[in-house]
Amino acid sequence: MNRINTAKLHRLIKTLKKEEKRFFKLFTKKQDRKGDVLYLKVFDYLDKLEEVDRDKFKKKFKTVKGLSGLQNYLYKLILKSLRNQPTYQDVDVLLREGLMDLEILYKKELFIDSQEKLEQLLEVAVQHDKVFFLPMLHEWWFILQNTYFHYHEVDKSLLESSIEMYTNSIQNLQQYHLYRTQLGRMMWLVKDQDSKNIVEDLNQIIKFFPEYDSNDKQGNIAIRIQELQFRRVHAAILMDSSKSYFYKKELVQMLKELPPKSFEVYEEYYYKALAAQMGSAPSLKNLAETIEEIETFTDGKTKHLDNHLLIQILINKIDLYLLTGAFQKFEQFIQERKDIVELIVHSGSQYYRDCWYYKLMLYYYGIKDYANALDTFEMFLSDKDVSMMFKRPSLYLKMIIYYEEEEYILLASYLKNFTRFLRKREALLDPEKQLITLMGKLIKLPDSEHKAILIQTRKEIADYLTTIDAAQKEFLIYFNYIGWMDSQIFNVPFADLFFMHLGVVKIDSIEERQNALFLEKDNQE
Secondary structure, eight states: OOOOOHHHHHHHHHTOOHHHHHHHHHHHTTOOOTTHHHHHHHHHHHHHOSSOOHHHHHHHTTTOTTHHHHHHHHHHHHHHHHHTSGGGOOHHHHHHHHHHHHHHHHHTTOHHHHHHHHHHHHHHHHHTTOTTHHHHHHHHHHHHIIIIITTTTOOHHHHHHHHHHHHHHHHHHHHHHHHHHHHHHHHHHHHOSOGGGHHHHHHHHHTTSOOOOTTOOOSOHHHHHHHHHHHHHHHHHTTOHHHHHHHHHHHHHHHHTSOHHHHHHHHHHHHHHHHHHHTTOSSHHHHHHHHHHHHHHHTTOGGGOOHHHHHHHHHHHHHHHHHTTOHHHHHHHHHHTHHHHHHHHTOSOHHHHHHHHHHHHHHHHHTTOHHHHHHHIIIIISSTTSOHHHHHHHHHHHHHHHHHTTOHHHHHHHHHHHHHHHHHHSOOOHHHHHHHHHHHHHTTSOGGGHHHHHHHHHHHHHHHHTTSOGGGGGGGGTOOHHHHHHHHHHTOOOOOOSOSOGGGOOOOOHHHHHHHHHHHHHHHO
16 A cells, blocks of 8 residues: 555544444454554544644654554455445445455465355345356356366256356346446546537437336346436436436435345345435425435445535535425534534535535525625635536635625726636526626616616526426526525525436526516515
8 A cells, every 4th residue: 555644534534424433443452563552642633633734743643653554454454344334334345355265265265165155145246136246156167167176077967057157147147247337438428528419319328228127026136226327327417306316316216116035135226225315306395305214224224424415414404404495404414414514524525515515605695794704615616626516606606705895996807817717617608698798787787777777688698598408497406596686686595506406407587576476566565
């Protein structure tokens, strides 16, 4: 293993949950080595730090000899303790370790023992539809027969049966491989800068696959899971939330119907499928119900509450609070779940970090704490490593904040730099150009003329949205620009900060919006 630097060790420690830290401390008591107290001091010191300063760290432990080696040892020991926890013990681990045992027995020429071990592993792999392990295990059958038995005790029917099983396992792996690789290709297309052809490219990928048959309950479980994941992501990228939600529900239902032993193996997929449903729930009510369902099902089931799932639940829950204007609940929730926020901040996923800080900026904007909103942008979202997925809406939000604060001189300077920044990277969408143009006009006009310009721009953007497909409306799920203009035009609170997903987007005409406000006012009176 390469030398473990302090930052790498710190990252690993910060991903540990409370129960994992507790297990680690108990696990280390079994280690009878000199220096145990020292590495635990290093562990405790790094665990308390939000950010690690290498110089301060070296100064803190300057009297420790072999500090670099101690860090290596601590890193390995943490991983070893995690491997020994029930959370990380599963069928895959059993099969991997079994293959290592099989290799050792074979090299020692214990061929009968090797054959017995192989039969045990094959039984487990077949029972759990392990598409990656089955070809390797069938390969081992031929290795052993060729090495030891020389096929002396193999009649033709057994040979043909073994060949058929090996062939089927390869075909299953190829099918799994096809879904997996094309899913990867779709995800890559999302990151591709040339988004104009994304719909056509995605449809080119999926047209080579057969139509989904919800009545077909046969086939390898792992492949069926991968197929539903593939179709779910395809629908999600095309912003077809109803289809995406359908495939997620299909996956949840399929897993529910598995026999108990198989369900134990795929239980993790069940919880993750429930979590995925949150992102395409057809209404806020469904979103709230799905969050409640997954929290109920995972309560106490720490085996399946990995960091990824915990982060997903937190982000969807804060979305619910932001979408309903429950800002007090938002603040209370993140105070209660500081441990999960810490996981996000130290996560290896740039997406989750960027998403968290953007939502935090939205929250500060929602409560009109402009200073903290701008500070969040400057400290976290202005960084060069932040993805444009979150950087662009952050930049537009900064522009809107300057306008609401009536910092028109500052906004004029910002618009020049902002436009230059975007044009260097990729073409602006029409609504983005219209928003920048709108701001340019507003800062030059007296306040009394702002309403007319806002009404005209709103109409132009709303008309434009009727001419494009759902995938091209993605910018609306980061901020509700139409809703913001309505709040400025009609002087009403701006509650709907963004859309949950494009499946629930409905842009009223200016007349419909006005009539709704009049009706709401009459009802209140």
